[in-house]
Amino acid sequence: MSLDRRITPATDRVALDSLRGILDRPAYTPGRAARVAVPLADLMAAPDGGRDRQVNFGADVTVIETRDDWSFVQTVPDGYCGWLRSAALTDQRPAITHQVIAAATHVYPAPDMKQHQLHALSLGARLSVASIEGRFAALAGGGFVPLQHISDGPQDDPVAVAEVFLGTPYLWGGNSDWGIDCSGLAQAALTACGIPCPGDSDLQRDSFPEVSDIQRGDLLFWPGHVAMAISPEMMIHATAWKMSVIREPIKAAIARIDAAGEGPFLGIRRPGQPR
CATH class of the missing domain: 2.30.30.40 (SH3 Domains)
Incomplete structure (x- = not known):
């Protein structure tokens, strides 16, 4: 098999x-x-x-x-x-309580932004917060992150999440603020809003129902590529064309991708709806 x-x-x-x-x-x-x-x-x-x-x-x-x-x-x-x-x-798996909602955040050894940071985390990182100390969350495994960069619940707009990544460099297979690809961007945006989403564009296309009209948050597909609609006229995507996350008019993108021989446009899928 x-x-x-x-x-x-x-x-x-x-x-x-x-x-x-x-x-x-x-x-x-x-x-x-x-x-x-x-x-x-x-x-x-x-x-x-x-x-x-x-x-x-x-x-x-x-x-x-x-x-x-x-x-x-x-x-x-x-x-x-x-x-x-x-x-x-x-093997340590304390209860997850929060997620990072900023493009990136720093983990500090103490609840003090003037301390030398231990490391950075990207949007989508899942956290186990043990306590709150002033304007910082103390992590169960050690370290402190700014409260402004985390949330204890899902976000409500995948497009707004995707736009946090504007300007992020394109990286094949990337899933973070240090580099992201088209399907990674779609997955990060949807997952932050509590919508399950596979990791690759073909799997994503197979997971959501097809629709004929474009609404905010819909996914737009080409062979090996996915974008998210900001509106019926505009989309956001991570593209090797610009090696970055950009906004682009949908009609212009369809024409450009067709002209490059990388089409055809494969249609529209609506996340969060039963297939």
Whole structure:
């Protein structure tokens, strides 16, 4: 049986128990719950292989197999599978209470912005806040982040979230403020608003219902590319054309992409609606 490797929780040696009778492997496992404990981890097609996607701080994963310094995982909740460095993971999983809603934020050793920062986190990072100290949130795993940069609930406008990334450099497989691609932008915007979204544009197109009219927040698709409608006339996307996240008129984008031989326009999908 041929299954999409990106969303199939199995290596050539080990598969999740849920695949018994579906996929033949020498061993099966219930998996081990873990969490990403570094600001950003590359999710690879193979150990030391090409980057498929990235996983932000606080993301939960199921570990399926470990080889040397690498772990094969399935991310929660989008189900994307791949290899990342085992050192990027922790078994400590205190309750998630907040998410980063600014483009990026710093983690400080004390509730003081004049301290030298420990590291940075991108929009979408998931946090376990233990307490509030003045204008800072104390994280359960250590460190402090500014309250202005986090929220304890979902955002309400995916377009507004996407616009936080305006000017962010394009990065193939990127999922953060340090670099993002078209499907990463759509996923970040929708996930911040509590709308489940796969990691790649073809998976996204298959996940949402097709519509004929363009509304704010709709996804617009081309082969290998996705944009989000700001309005019926304007869209936002991460594009290698400008190597950046930009706004662009929809009609102009359709004509430009067709002229480049990268079309055709594949239509409109509406996230958050039953398929």
